[in-house]
Amino acid sequence: MALEITDANFEEIVMNSDKPVMVDFWAVWCGPCKMLGPVVNQIAEEYDGKAVVGKLDVDANQRYAAQFGVRNIPTVLIFQNGELVGRQVGVAPKSTYTQALDKLLA
Numbered sequence: 866m867a868l869e870i871t872d873a874n875f876e877e878i879v880m881n882s883d884k885p886v887m888v889d890f891w892a893v894w895c896g897p898c899k900m901l902g903p904v905v906n907q908i909a910e911e912y913d914g915k916a917v918v919g920k921l922d923v924d925a926n927q928r929y930a931a932q933f934g935v936r937n938i939p940t941v942l943i944f945q946n947g948e949l950v951g952r953q954v955g956v957a958p959k960s961t962y963t964q965a966l967d968k969l970l971a
Contacts, residue, residue: 866909868920869922870919870920870926872928875921875928879944882917882947883946885917885943885944885969885970886918887905887919887962887965887966889901889919889921889941890923890930891922891923892923893924897955901956902920904959905918905920908963908966911963915966915970916966916969923935933949939955940952941953941957941962943965943966
């Protein structure tokens with residue numbers, strides 16, 4: 866299962882991680898987000914121990930969505946050592962996300 870990321874724990878989970886981090890910016894009312902949700906959870910299980918995978922509800926947590934210019938959802942951001950290194954707007958195949966993580970793990 867993907868971690869629940871909030872404005873309160875973003876710094877600790879995402880910015881201070883020593884592993885690559887994938888964050889799915891989503892909302893309950895967003896149809897494409899519902900399609901992507903199970904894929905994000907699969908990636909979280911597959912990359913357990915290698916990468917951090919989480920979801921951030923943009924309705925409840927707007928600070929980091931605004932800070933990183935998330936204007937459309939779903940948007941998936943990839944971080945390495947607290948730096949934004951990848952962005953995918955809209956739903957993409959699972960391989961798009963896993964390849965981004967694999968590059969950072971290589």
